Amino acid sequence: MSEKVFIFDTTLRDGEQVPGCKLNTKEKLDLALQLEALGVDIIEAGFPISSPGDFESVTQISKAITNATVCGLSRAVQKDIEVAAQALKFAKRPRIHTGIGTSDFHIKSKFNSNREDILARAIQCVKWARNFTDDVEFYAEDAGRTDNDYLARVVEAVIKAGATVVNIPDTTGYCLPYQYGEKIAYLVNNVSNIDKAIISCHCHNDLGLATANSIAGVISGARQIECTINGLGERAGNTSLEEVVMVIEQHKHLGFHTGIHHKQLYPMSREVSEVMRMPVQPNKAIVGSNAFSHSSGIHQDGFLKDATTYEIINPEQVGAGLSKIVLTARSGRSALAHRLQKIGYQFNRNDIDFLYEKFLQVADKKKEVEEDDLHQLARAYTPELATH
Ligand code: KIV
Numbered sequence: 001m002s003e004k005v006f007i008f009d010t011t012l013r014d015g016e017q018v019p020g021c022k023l024n025t026k027e028k029l030d031l032a033l034q035l036e037a038l039g040v041d042i043i044e045a046g047f048p049i050s051s052p053g054d055f056e057s058v059t060q061i062s063k064a065i066t067n068a069t070v071c072g073l074s075r076a077v078q079k080d081i082e083v084a085a086q087a088l089k090f091a092k093r094p095r096i097h098t099g100i101g102t103s104d105f106h107i108k109s110k111f112n113s114n115r116e117d118i119l120a121r122a123i124q125c126v127k128w129a130r131n132f133t134d135d136v137e138f139y140a141e142d143a144g145r146t147d148n149d150y151l152a153r154v155v156e157a158v159i160k161a162g163a164t165v166v167n168i169p170d171t172t173g174y175c176l177p178y179q180y181g182e183k184i185a186y187l188v189n190n191v192s193n194i195d196k197a198i199i200s201c202h203c204h205n206d207l208g209l210a211t212a213n214s215i216a217g218v219i220s221g222a223r224q225i226e227c228t229i230n231g232l233g234e235r236a237g238n239t240s241l242e243e244v245v246m247v248i249e250q251h252k253h254l255g256f257h258t259g260i261h262h263k264q265l266y267p268m269s270r271e272v273s274e275v276m277r278m279p280v281q282p283n284k285a286i287v288g289s290n291a292f293s294h295s296s297g298i299h300q301d302g303f304l305k306d307a308t309t310y311e312i313i314n315p316e317q318v319g320a321g322l323s324k325i326v327l328t329a330r331s332g333r334s335a336l337a338h339r340l341q342k343i344g345y346q347f348n349r350n351d352i353d354f355l356y357e358k359f360l361q362v363a364d365k366k367k368e369v370e371e372d373d374l375h376q377l378a379r380a381y382t383p384e385l386a387t388h
Pocket residue numbers: 014139140141142167169170171202204
């Protein structure tokens with residue numbers, strides 16, 4: 001029996017913090033409903049004290065969402081927590097996400113404080129939040145650079161104070177996968193009441209390691225991943241939802257599953273990209289426009305013989321339509337024959353040999369050979385097909 005990994009989506013909070021990605025209440029509400037339909041377990045709807053608009057968005061999302069938990073962010077400040085609780089008051093399953101920086105960088109430079117005072121504030125904020133809901137998540141900001149011993153003390157204390165989820169953010173995206181995995185394992189082995197809470201991974205992508213770190217965290221005992229559609233988020237972004245979900249799906253031997261409906265991943269990615277006006281890089285894993293395109297001759301030949309030679313995911317599995325055979329000067333004869341056949345031309349091997357030389361002349365001048373170019377090539381070679 002595989003174990004469930006909860007998917008906590010923070011596109012509407014950490015993702016929306018990105019310059020240019022700000023959404024109005026209607027846009028946030030529409031996306032929240034689609035995230036729920038996607039199968040997300042927890043939707044972080046916003047940071048209610050940050051602006052009246054965000055307060056309103058969290059309120060409207062709380063009213064509309066029926067199955068998923070709706071979460072609001074706060075600092076370890078009483079007023080923040082009260083405002084978050086007010087914005088969440090209509091939620092069927094409200095969660096308050098509160099916390100404080102625990103690394104020495106944060107303790108000294110941000111708070112001009114010391115470890116004992118920060119520990120006391122961590123306990124206090126969880127207690128305030130528990131006055132409003134039984135579902136309280138504590139974040140130890142910059143846990144990635146927090147000393148493991150001190151982190152374990154904080155985590156044990158906040159669980160004792162009532163935290164039901166403990167979030168271990170690699171806020172600066174600093175950790176290597178083995179280090180992040182060891183950090184989670186350290187908590188599993190050294191926090192006496194760890195069985196009373198779910199450990200959550202919240203990894204940033206500054207070194208391109210967010211997905212790897214989140215998976216390392218799950219392998220070591222975390223059971224919630226915080227992520228965003230298309231990996232949007234502060235600086236280089238957060239863990240990408242579509243990536244972690246498909247890693248778990250493709251590596252079933254790890255013994256985990258999520259509740260995400262995979263076929264909606266690609267449409268959801270496109271929707272978020274459009275609403276947030278943030279293009280998806282073409283080579284982005286799972287949802288990039290080239291993720292299922294084959295352009296070199298060696299790959300195309302193998303793929304056309306058997307798709308599994310060069311594809312570990314069938315694009316239809318994630319709602320991305322069909323794989324593409326793209327024609328460039330690096331393509332081979334089998335790809336050319338395949339594309340010609342798709343638009344209605346049947347040629348024998350000799351014809352293809354001849355056409356291939358003509359094709360290369362066109363391809364060397366262009367980045368990609370299009371359908372129109374193929375028609376021209378085919379018609380020039382076989383005049384009887386000119387009316388095709
Ligand atoms: O990256 C981070 O540490 C955060 C926390 C506020 C959860 O986004």
